[in-house]
Amino acid sequence: MADPTVSTTTLAVVTFCIGCIVSTSAVFPEETTGPRHNQEPASTVDYTLEVRANKPIHVTNERFLSITVDVGTLNKNWGNFSFGSSKLKTLTSALSPAYLRLGGTAADYLVFKRHCDDEVTTGQVDLFSQRPLTFLCPEDWDGINNFCSDTGLKLIFGLNQLLRTDDGQWDPTNAKQLLDYNTYDDVAWELGNEPNSYLKKANVSISGQQIGRDFNVLRSILQSRPQYSGASLFGPDIGGITKRAKVKSMLAGFLSTTNATNATTFHSYYLNGRTATVDDFLNPETLDSLLPVKIRTVTSQVRKYHGKDAKVWLGESGSALGGGAPNISDRYVAGFLFLDKLGMCAKMGLDVMIRQSYYGGSYTMLDLVSLEPKPDYWSAYIYKYLVGPKVLQVKLDTISYDNDGGGPAQSETDKQYLRVYAHCTATGKSGYRAGAVTLIILNMNKVNWANITLLRKLSGRRVDQYLLTPREHMDMSSSQVNLNGHPFQLVNDTTLPQLEPLAIGRDDPILIPPLSYGFYVIKVKTKACM
Numbered sequence: 001m002a003d004p005t006v007s008t009t010t011l012a013v014v015t016f017c018i019g020c021i022v023s024t025s026a027v028f029p030e031e032t033t034g035p036r037h038n039q040e041p042a043s044t045v046d047y048t049l050e051v052r053a054n055k056p057i058h059v060t061n062e063r064f065l066s067i068t069v070d071v072g073t074l075n076k077n078w079g080n081f082s083f084g085s086s087k088l089k090t091l092t093s094a095l096s097p098a099y100l101r102l103g104g105t106a107a108d109y110l111v112f113k114r115h116c117d118d119e120v121t122t123g124q125v126d127l128f129s130q131r132p133l134t135f136l137c138p139e140d141w142d143g144i145n146n147f148c149s150d151t152g153l154k155l156i157f158g159l160n161q162l163l164r165t166d167d168g169q170w171d172p173t174n175a176k177q178l179l180d181y182n183t184y185d186d187v188a189w190e191l192g193n194e195p196n197s198y199l200k201k202a203n204v205s206i207s208g209q210q211i212g213r214d215f216n217v218l219r220s221i222l223q224s225r226p227q228y229s230g231a232s233l234f235g236p237d238i239g240g241i242t243k244r245a246k247v248k249s250m251l252a253g254f255l256s257t258t259n260a261t262n263a264t265t266f267h268s269y270y271l272n273g274r275t276a277t278v279d280d281f282l283n284p285e286t287l288d289s290l291l292p293v294k295i296r297t298v299t300s301q302v303r304k305y306h307g308k309d310a311k312v313w314l315g316e317s318g319s320a321l322g323g324g325a326p327n328i329s330d331r332y333v334a335g336f337l338f339l340d341k342l343g344m345c346a347k348m349g350l351d352v353m354i355r356q357s358y359y360g361g362s363y364t365m366l367d368l369v370s371l372e373p374k375p376d377y378w379s380a381y382i383y384k385y386l387v388g389p390k391v392l393q394v395k396l397d398t399i400s401y402d403n404d405g406g407g408p409a410q411s412e413t414d415k416q417y418l419r420v421y422a423h424c425t426a427t428g429k430s431g432y433r434a435g436a437v438t439l440i441i442l443n444m445n446k447v448n449w450a451n452i453t454l455l456r457k458l459s460g461r462r463v464d465q466y467l468l469t470p471r472e473h474m475d476m477s478s479s480q481v482n483l484n485g486h487p488f489q490l491v492n493d494t495t496l497p498q499l500e501p502l503a504i505g506r507d508d509p510i511l512i513p514p515l516s517y518g519f520y521v522i523k524v525k526t527k528a529c530m
Ligand SMILES: *[C@@H]1O[C@H](CO)[C@@H](O)[C@H](O)[C@H]1NC(C)=O
Pocket: 076, 078, 079, 080, 368, 369
């Protein structure tokens, strides 16, 4: 305790606890109510961490973190997603640059109407007997496009692939009507949503090769119109990627038939919204068992058919499918899945990750009525400030003590519970100098603090902490967050909160409470980030 730097560490811990309420309704109350002597963590797992600082392992798209609104929202007349709302514009502008994808299951039941009172003219309504059609009117199109230009987002719109001719080809008639109507520059396109489920959804079976041919048709239509000659096209938005041969061969068929896309997209969800529990959200197996396998599967196929530089997107992804897990997917605990996914996708070489959903369902990032931000909105907000496109390799180790040291036994699984991703710090809005490194850190341990000692290039540097904790102490179901111990919320409809870091002393370790996550900026000049 003679070390003068210890006081700074203590300060960090004390500040975290200002305003802490030990709630009896906390999800894990029994593990957190014990006294903390001298404000020191009751028990820790100790780690060392270094990054490979000479060159990035990957560089993502500048719109890496992007958002989706399910086009089914049109059936609710956009709910309370009001394009004119200054609160919505304020919140959305803060996420720019990003794509806003309007897509989802309803995209394949959507018909554009040149005039809102027109009769449906597709002649294919029989295809859709199982689901109601969704109509897109000119005012919807103008509304969402003006909203995107006001907020600096780029629209991706999913065209209906289930409009088909009698001989089994995509029928582009309705798509052409929309292309004719559209006057906005820079709209990007998709065609179809989760074609692996067409049989189940619409009793039609379309092969991967045929989907590829449909994309070639769309690309040649775009290319034939000067307004769209450089347009971006993404697809096939395939879901169900596992080791299952059928879906893999559908993707292979698609990739071998078309080069019309600018990126290959797939979808992934961790859990089933109807059955998922808070504990599932806190289980590292949830993070490690499926997504990395899917990323590897898709990436290796894309490289095989389109070369090693071809881009892969996680084109739609939420915590739990079927609209999310009620009262879990929009709470503090969802941040573990969201931030880990962002970290993992970037580390594994993906170009863009589109979050389902910005507005809608139980995984909404904004309250469906008030548009008040949910915890994942705040994670995205901070991510946009602090996390740049260059990804760095992280080396994380647990410190093992010999018996004489008397320390706790530590196992490999400790590494699974502490999850760290490193990027070059975004320099634009944040004001940090080039060279700085941002760590995204998640401590999924339910009892132990993580005590991280930075090594080599990162050691002895100033570190800024941006720790997010639930508003009510340890309440994983909290709808609100604290930043470094203080409530983090909108100032008013036009003003977002300032990001106030907490400085950690040069030689102090990073101490992260159990069940919390945050961002740490290390003020260093790494070659990779200059
Ligand atoms: C939108 O807000 C109104 C109140 O302003 C509410 O009655 C309505 O249910 C909301 N719609 C949705 C989809 O949340």
